Amino acid sequence: MISHKSSLKRRTISEDWLESTGRNDVVIYQTLPDFLIKNQDGVDISRWSLRGKYWLFVFSSEAAELEDPDFSKLLNKFAVQLRPSAGIAMITSSSSGVLSRLHKEHNLTFDLFSDKEMVIWKSVNKDLPDSTGECFCTVLLDPWGRIRKVFPDHSAEDFSRFIVQEMHEMVRHDLALNAEIHTRRAFRAFSSRTVERNSILRILEAGHLAPSCMNKQPWRFIVIDDSEGLKRVQESLSEGNYWMKKAPVLIAAHATKRDDCTLNDRRNYYLFGTGLAVGFMIIQATQMGMVLHPVAGYNPIELKKLLQVPEEAVMITLMALGYPGDPETLGDKHRKIETGDRIRKSLDQVVSWFS
């Protein structure tokens, strides 16, 4: 009898985490489902028509809460203050006709949505136990209809104290410089920690989701992650790229002109498009706590031969991938760059305004 020892081994939290990277259902934010409902004016509302604004969805099983003058006064005030970046909608199962009357009666400045089948509420609450029909939660949505925060309850006090503050925090987060772009540097020090294939695939998937001219997807990637392969590829590196020998993974990117748009005025898009995909890969790697550092310093003829890349392709970059390590392992010059300030031309030198 064969004993399947490995499957009986007690898993560590780290192993669970790594496995979850391979699952396609892991999304950071859940998105609203497709729906078609009406507002207080009888106008169709879909998840598409809500795009472009932040929304506070206040769910209420009946519109009765509007009878509380303090609550509707408070929502009125916030609705005015939040314009034009954000809207407030109270969502009930009441008909559009009832909502129209209530909207006029109480002089409301926020929207009332009639979701008779409670489609939106059910999608937000799908992880909760079966509903009794009572629903008073509040949901913060971003301009893409992504559910950013769910509050299980709401009252006038919640709004004044927490909910509008949380919305403010969300907007501040979104308007700030992207965290991965802010953190990313062309780091060179790698730790010896290996990179799981699931993590490599996630980074490649991110690059492959980049846009391209007529969706031609001209990028091609070759992953080198075993010691024998790494040794052979390292031979084509230029001397200054000694630090890449410590990276546990190398990824070569190549592209061919005829795989992408070529316009009759000599513009072609295969290099631009591959750059865009590499940009997305760098963002993904940074989010995952890794360095992805593209270089140009290698012998492209040797490398193309070794990796069996067609003659007509351009071997545009070789990238080092791994977890960041101790800067002390670098040479003097590179150690200073690793921990030094970022150097850029002023924005004025690369941007102008036409009028």
Next chain:
Amino acid sequence: MISHKSSLKRRTISEDWLESTGRNDVVIYQTLPDFLIKNQDGVDISRWSLRGKYWLFVFSSEAAELEDPDFSKLLNKFAVQLRPSAGIAMITSSSSGVLSRLHKEHNLTFDLFSDKEMVIWKSVNKDLPDSTGECFCTVLLDPWGRIRKVFPDHSAEDFSRFIVQEMHEMVRHDLALNAEIHTRRAFRAFSSRTVERNSILRILEAGHLAPSCMNKQPWRFIVIDDSEGLKRVQESLSEGNYWMKKAPVLIAAHATKRDDCTLNDRRNYYLFGTGLAVGFMIIQATQMGMVLHPVAGYNPIELKKLLQVPEEAVMITLMALGYPGDPETLGDKHRKIETGDRIRKSLDQVVSWFS
């Protein structure tokens, strides 16, 4: 007397939000300061040597908490489970020698850091009122030393119930597909909402932080955001790009070969590098709730003349920028694409593994 009415106007929350985009001090995650402390073995610990792992920092004004056998047992267990993705360190003001003795005495599997001046604790708590010297907070750090979560207190119960769960959530977030890459599509429907110049600048700043060959920064951008300028630029659009006439901002990107690396084997990097910068701009715009859609369909000769771009430059793309709008404003074909599924080659068609 001139009345400065505008400065007396009551500001809305939206106005406050927009203003905050122009502030350079708005960062999503605060990063650990530079420090140099010792662990229980007398080894130097800096923020650089901690990179590449998640960390749970457990602050304690004295190492006395270690005397609680339940607490140190619990930390021991978690430290083993979290390897190799994450580490646990208890940070106190005790000397390295004291910590060395305690580490052996209690058979600890987690680290003890000696931060005599409480440099790290002060940086984490700089927004709190003056400290009394008592500090028991717990901090979650990501592999970049970014402070992701601060818990004001800690106990064995907190760890079992919340803190390790929160760490798990953070890792799941980081290992998932990047939210902006997941959300981004080549959307065409724009709302009429204008885009503030601060927001345009933030997007350009993000692109300008992209890496480039030898840090040459070859990208050049021209922003068109007034109605007269937009009208003139729109004349160079190809017919299929009718939808770009609704975008409140257009950004032209151009680059010149001699502004970037050219290697003697005919490789050049100006188009690849500009693609990378545009990739970063798209991520930033998506995070801000906006569509940034680059196209190739325009008359580059007319456009270069109008925008006074040198003859030798390549006008590589024109980008439409704005908030997403109602897909009903699009023609039949584009409306279907706007709300339809994403189309990609299988990953196998663009990725191969060398060994």
